[in-house]
Amino acid sequence: MKLVFATHNLNKLKEVKSILPDYIELLSLEDIGCTEEIEENGDTIEENAAIKANYVFDNYNLNCFADDTGLEVEILDNAPGVYSARYAGPQKNSDDNMDKLLQELAEKDNRAARFKTVIALRTDQEKIIFNGIVNGVITTEKKGDNGFGYDPIFQPEGTTKTFAEFSSEEKNKVSHRAKAMKQLIDYLKP
DSSP states (O other), X not given: OEEEEOOOOHHHHHXXXXXXXXXXXXXXXXTTTOXXXXXXXXXXXXXXXXXXXXXXXXXXXXXXXXXEEEEEEGGGTTEEXXXXXXXXXXXXOHHHHHHHHHHHTTTOSOOEEEEEEEEEEEOSSOEEEEEEXXXXXXXXXXXXXXXXXXXXXXXETTOSSOGGGSOHHHHHHHSHHHHHHHXXXXXXXX
């Protein structure tokens, strides 16, 4: 089965490729000649995932899935949420985003947060949404060199390490994206 993953994010692409079984042939946006940036102008993570999947299906007529992920911090009314990638501005810089979040939480005791990934699957027959959530806390400083995005400051429940201190194999077993991907994979099993 051929399936397009609607992302230009090479880190996400690498992570998803390592999770998918052999019976799914993953195509990137570059593989199908889609070089344009798909505008994510939804008000929710679910809407943004669907926008990307629908764009590829409508313009390239290929079965597709897209994800959107947000970090939701409880005391900040679930911000940055849908704005996670551009929290500190349109430059989408992970260090700037983490620095802004750490500064906002500097005097806060409640550091509860969750990573939420939504995957939207779009085929000629269906539109389906899958969700993956990992609860945890925001640390007081960056730790670890692996991962991407907010991984250096997110510590999942039940561990003393940030996602950036996990190996990619460890993270791919427990992450929000892995949980949503597992649902997608189970759904697509031949």
